[in-house]
Amino acid sequence: MDRLAKIDRDELIRRMRAEFEKTMAEVVEAVNAAPDGHLIDGSEERCRDVLGELRRRVYETAVQMRVEATEADPSFSPAGPDASRGGQPHGVELLRAGADAAAALRKPGRRDRRTGG
Numbered sequence: 001m002d003r004l005a006k007i008d009r010d011e012l013i014r015r016m017r018a019e020f021e022k023t024m025a026e027v028v029e030a031v032n033a034a035p036d037g038h039l040i041d042g043s044e045e046r047c048r049d050v051l052g053e054l055r056r057r058v059y060e061t062a063v064q065m066r067v068e069a070t071e072a073d074p075s076f077s078p079a080g081p082d083a084s085r086g087g088q089p090h091g092v093e094l095l096r097a098g099a100d101a102a103a104a105l106r107k108p109g110r111r112d113r114r115t116g117g
Helices: 009-033 044-072 091-096 101-105
Strands: none
Touching: 009 044
């Protein structure tokens, strides 16, 4: 298997529905709690934070689903197709080895702007 398996859009939506609804409730709470005359500066930061957290969780879930779909594929081999020739591991193997999802999918040689690396 040369490529990662694709994920199902409806399954991602199903898995994330409760998280989405919880996040929307927090947005409503933040906007409603903002003092009169300070709607934006009284709610924007909290909304940004909870939406950013949802974005992170959705991305991690989608990446994990792709790994799971690949591992479930009958043509998947944990050793990889190039194992006998010393090939580089794919994202699936990197994740299994303990790397985070973003690091496993990052292109080689690409700097991480957040860490300065």
